[in-house]
Amino acid sequence: MKFKKVIAQFYADNVILAEELICDIFFSFNLKGVVCDVPLDEPDEGFGTNTLPKPEICSITGYLPLLDSTDILIEKIRKKAASLLDLNIKIDIKIEIVDEKDWSEAWKIYFNVTPITDKITIKPVWKNHDARPDEIVIHLDPGMAFGTGTHPSTAMCIQLIETFFKPGSNFLDIGTGSGILMIAAAKLGASKLVGIDTDEVAIKVAKENLKKNNINPEIYSLLCTTLDKIDPSPCQFIAVNIIAQVIVAILPEISMRMTQNTITILSGIIKERQNDVLAALKAHHLCVIHEAYQDEWVCLAVKKNLNRVLSNNALNNFT
Structure with a gap:
């Protein structure tokens, strides 16, 4: 099965607030495999969300199955994302088409x-x-x-x-x-x-x-x-x-x-x-x-x- 990978790159003074609001949009449209690529402090020990180098651009990524209705959902996501500009959160939505096998297992290495x-x-x-x-x-x-x-x-x-x-x-x-x-x-x-x-x-x-x-x-x-x-x-x-x-x-x-x-x-x-x-x-x-x-x-x-x-x-x- 193919999926549309939805990537919300964003710029905001308050990264944590932006992360929460964008994730809320993604979850409200039932996106799966949501991953947050934002800079966080290193945890004291063990694995944390910041074991990779800090991203140059903050982003939230999620996946939608490639269906006839997918483009309609993506347009709604774009409108919701655009409404966050009032909070000084600028979002650029990018779309890629991927196979399920290309992403469903990849995150496990982290x-x-x-x-x-x-x-x-x-x-x-x-x-x-x-x-x-x-x-x-x-x-x-x-x-x-x-x-x-x-x-x-x-x-x-x-x-x-x-x-x-x-x-x-x-x-x-x-x-x-x-x-x-x-x-x-x-x-x-x-x-x-x-x-x-x-x-x-x-x-x-x-x-x-x-x-x-x-x-x-x-x-x-x-x-x-x-x-x-x-x-x-x-x-x-x-x-x-x-x-x-x-x-x-x-x-x-x-x-x-x-x-x-x-x-x-x-x-x-x-x-x-x-x-x-x-x-x-x-x-x-x-x-x-x-x-x-x-x-x-x-x-x-x-x-x-x-x-x-x-x-x-x-x-x-x-x-």
Whole structure:
């Protein structure tokens, strides 16, 4: 099968903001194999997104199957990209036609065994690794459409899950992607896991990765749906690794599933959007108990505002 390779070369004062907005356009039109070629600081150790020389021109690349409707989608992408000029983001869209075999495997050479914490390591399924007796190894094949788990937003999510997750808790993963956060929670002792995503490919990939990691299928379920369509019962631990705009939009549904003991991890937030998220948290009586930062990315651990819960309980008792 042939694909159209869509390359968005861009120039912007705020590269991180431009990266997020262009990726959002690509994902909204269901482009696959999205790769960001932008300069980032080197990580302290292991593989990161900047193991290659810094690009002369920043770009985001994605792929669309070569169909009759593809040119219509590309024209819509061009119009969306042009609208970002108001934010001083200038984008030049280039198109190439490629065979699937030319790109579906090529990215794998850049994905190596990566320590995420002192205890948790991500290992591509095609790489060898001699694990320590106490090491938690996540065997991952992200497929064509998902990240490797080494992006700061995902790495910080895993770090905070390790910090706050209590064995025996249930776990809800909103926007599960490759299933990596579900796997981390399972290996840290989750009693039950639910992963949701609006992309059928994500559900398929996550299921395959859970199987590769020998996660008991009786303790997890994967659903291709949105948060408002699933059981609103309280969760003990929730992870959300998506963009800030979506977090703000679904926060009422997230809050509904939280008790005063629930911990929710919010990631995928760039620093410029942190205040938007903080304002939404305050509006829904949630408070931040821990903040993590890497590069331009923010990850938050949040709980119900206990003072607000106590106030509501007192009011209920009075009435």
